[in-house]
Amino acid sequence: MRLILFVIITGCFILTLPVVQHNNTRHVMSLSSGKAYAYYGVGRRIARRTARRTARRVVRRHSYYRAPAAVVYGAPAAAVAIGATFASLPSGCTSLVINGLTYYHCGGTYYQAAYDGPNIVYVVVDPPR
């Protein structure tokens, strides 16, 4: 009797295990690909990586254009100006290569990837010809 109970309980446990694991993974995945990355670019105060005086002015200047990031560095709004820069692309983009350059086409707007320091950003560009 005890053995049967043990088998049933263990069986149940084993059956639930993959589900739990799957949920965990999904949670982590969404955090790394979506939320966390957005956090990384949006509405945050960051630590400096240098104590050198020479770097201070520079970091301050950059934090100036990074600080109001909630507006520009977030997800793109409906109408976007050429040169606007975003931390991520909106959903439903297709990537295409024209004259060796890679563009992302999302709902009528064209983007190009670029490095802003160590971060990939997406800059709105003129439609390629």
Next chain:
Amino acid sequence: MNISLKAGRLFCVFFVFYLLLPSISYSENSDIDPMADKILRQMSEYLKGLDHFIIRAETAYETVLDTGQKLTYLNQVSVYLQRPNRLYVHRTGMIRDQEIFYNGKTLTIFGRKKRLYAIAQVPPTLDSMFDYAISQLHLTAPGSDLFYTDVYGGLMGDVESGMYIGKNKVNGIMCHHLAYRGSEVDWQLWVEDGPCPIPRKYVITTKWVTGAPEYSMTILDFDSKTPIPGPIFIFKPPKDAKRVAFLTPSQIERLKKHIKEQRK
């Protein structure tokens, strides 16, 4: 007679005070513990004397969200530095898996997750390259403060006080704990106690930012003996990798303007 004696005494008192004055103000300006100064200099001299080194480190980078919640992003970092002008950095973490190559002429950054790389023409020495990367490319190598030729000179540029805290272990290695205070950031350094005064831990506190986020680097492995293979500094783009640009200064200006417009 009596009056001139009093005047003489008064003069003596003022004279002594006058003599003391510069030394008092001097000690206020450079409020640095001689022991802390000595160890920092020793470390700087030791690092300056190394032809090359390989570092394995763990970095922690704090971010304070608008909600006030603090997140710590951890990265594992390998640094291969060859003087005067070679550098390879590989950092991995939740968000990035990134390589940086510097060969004395160009700097390449390659994101292994998104398979995108960018190449920039940069100055021909490590020191000038770091300055350029920070100011023009918006790129700070992890803990680059410790990779300049003159670490002491660079770190002491903005220091108000320096303390020697005592001895403590970092990952089982006995270290001297130093704590320096600057106008905008405070920083702490743990320097190995022994014949090789190498940095073992480095913490920078951005103190006037709400939540006082910190950046820290813990050096787990420091190797200045194993020679570095030359090809490691040369980037060969994988077939599936695509080249993109660094944001140009004009794009950054554009971005600033755009933010200003959105603010109105």
